[in-house]
Amino acid sequence: MRKGFTTMREIRKRGVVGALAVGALALSACGSSDEPSTSDPTGDTGSGEAVTLDFWYSVSGVPADTLTALVDEFNDAHDDITVNAVFQGSYVDSMAKLTNAVQSGDLPDVIQGGDTFSTYLHDTGLTIAPGEVAAVTGTVFDGEDLVPVLANYYTFDGVLSSVPIMVSQPVVLYNAALLEEAGVDPAQVPSSITDLFDVAAEVHAATGTAGLTVFLDPWWSEQFSASEGLTYCTPDNGVGSDPADAFILTSDAQIGIWEHLQQLVASGTMLNTGTDGSASLTAFASEQAAIMIQSSRIFGDAERAAGFEFGTWPLPVGSPDGGAVPGGNSVWLIDEGRSAEQLAAAATFVQYLASPEIQARIFVETGYLPTSQEALDSLQGEVTDVQQVALDQLARTTDSVPSAGCHTGAMNEAREAVKSAVEAVVGGADVRATWEDAEARGNAAIADYLDRLG
Known part of the structure; x- marks a missing residue:
């Protein structure tokens, strides 16, 4: 052996x-x-x-x-x-x-x-x-x-x-024409998830078009947390010497982000297209929403679907230790x-x-x-502006505990709990109570996994 x-x-x-x-x-x-x-x-x-x-x-x-x-x-x-x-x-x-x-x-x-x-x-x-x-x-x-x-x-x-x-890493695609109609300068990159939400609200208020669309997926809980420099599970996101034994889903910063997103849906600022990423892309491509949070892997499909030129922002990072999780x-x-x-x-x-x-x-x-670092270096300056944003984001992502994401064999089961929470919050459920329940379910999944692993 x-x-x-x-x-x-x-x-x-x-x-x-x-x-x-x-x-x-x-x-x-x-x-x-x-x-x-x-x-x-x-x-x-x-x-x-x-x-x-x-x-x-x-x-x-x-x-x-x-x-x-x-x-x-x-x-x-x-x-x-x-x-x-x-x-x-x-x-x-x-x-x-x-x-x-x-x-x-x-x-x-x-x-x-x-x-x-x-x-x-x-x-x-x-x-x-x-x-x-x-x-x-x-x-x-x-x-x-x-x-x-x-x-x-x-x-x-x-x-x-x-x-x-x-x-992949998350990126933000935007319709430059709709942003400019709202008086928003596309060159001003949002500085945090909250700032991005505020920009979406500004576009909606000025144009009547939804400012944001994002398909409902547990991945965003992980990404929003990492962008704020937060650890998603303890200890050390499971990347240290000890396995992950608990999730962290209910910090004030995390709850604040989801309360904000819930308000966007209620006000019509965020167009809820459900859990289907294709539906989100369709809404963006048909100009029903000005901004879309998506995976960078969407570029090829977006080029096929959109009849207009779109721009890209990196995932807003509001902390020096923050970064997009691979x-x-x-x-x-x-x-x-x-x-x-x-x-x-x-x-x-x-x-x-x-x-x-x-x-x-x-x-x-x-x-x-x-x-490949060699591939990343060779592509610099040789791709479209949209693609360059994704390359720059990857190149500057810090090799930190938050950007590593949570590592546990119970992750898929825990994601089911998070998925339910995301859908419930968008539907108007009490934010803190919903995430407390998801955290408890995730912790039970980790405990069960560790017991089976022995």
Whole structure:
């Protein structure tokens, strides 16, 4: 057994995978020791036999178009490696299928995991750290070229657990014409979430058009807290030596933000489009709302949908320690039952996706941020003004505890509680009582997860 890991066989004996899965799912580029080889014309695995890899992915829309095109190009360039890309639905759907696959033994070779499933995937013992697997060319992903805040997010106990390939941060898209009609200067970037809400109210008062739209999602609770430099769970957002054991959702600053947002909905300043991000985009693209808070991954879809030129602001950060928490996804290498040839082929594919040139392309085509520092540097001044805002935000995001976000295997279950709270608050429920209930439910989820983990 390799140091620091538990074999899947031992985990099955203890019943941990099943226990983790039930609790987590019921509710719901590269730095290497050598020059990275991202376009090996032969893809020779060294075994003399072709290797076929199953790659489970969950992105859709423009990002899916880009990702599947990259898979096709990888396959064309490698004679002995074929990647079979299989869409598995949402991240929640994919994790549920992974749980079933543990029982059947039909596991994928590589899986794209959503950000909040990172601790869960790490804890299952199904995966192997990318730094422990050499590609067919002998290169090893050491993570040295990762943007620091991203390396921080995906590191457990000092070891990089997976390879981020499609990472997002929140951004603010605005309709410049509507802002100017309201006398708002688009060059004046809001200084905090509260300031952004005030700008939206100003636009609504002057034009009669909704000033803001944002789809109802628990992600915003995490992002608004991080923007104010607040820790979302204790101790230390779960990124220190001790696991997270409680959520913090009811500080005065957090409650104040949600009371403010509730007022925006009641006054008509915020257009409530529900939980569907596509509905929010449609409202913005049809000029029913002047400002939209979204993920940077929306750029490609927004370019398709909007018939006007839109501008971008970074997520307003009201604290020196604050910053946008990385979202999106990373890819994980599954090692249970895998031969050395299969692992080497999988590492080759993952290093290809993480390479600087591919990371730059992913950003330009989709809006998912480059995870490679080399790619980030190469893109400076070479992209549109809208895209540059997202690059600048990533480059200046502090490598702090708040910007790391909360790490716990109970995150998905807790998000269900937060999702209910967000919807209830927008519907007019008592803000503090609603968030106190969500906090209690989240804490119960963490306690249950830690008990099962043993």
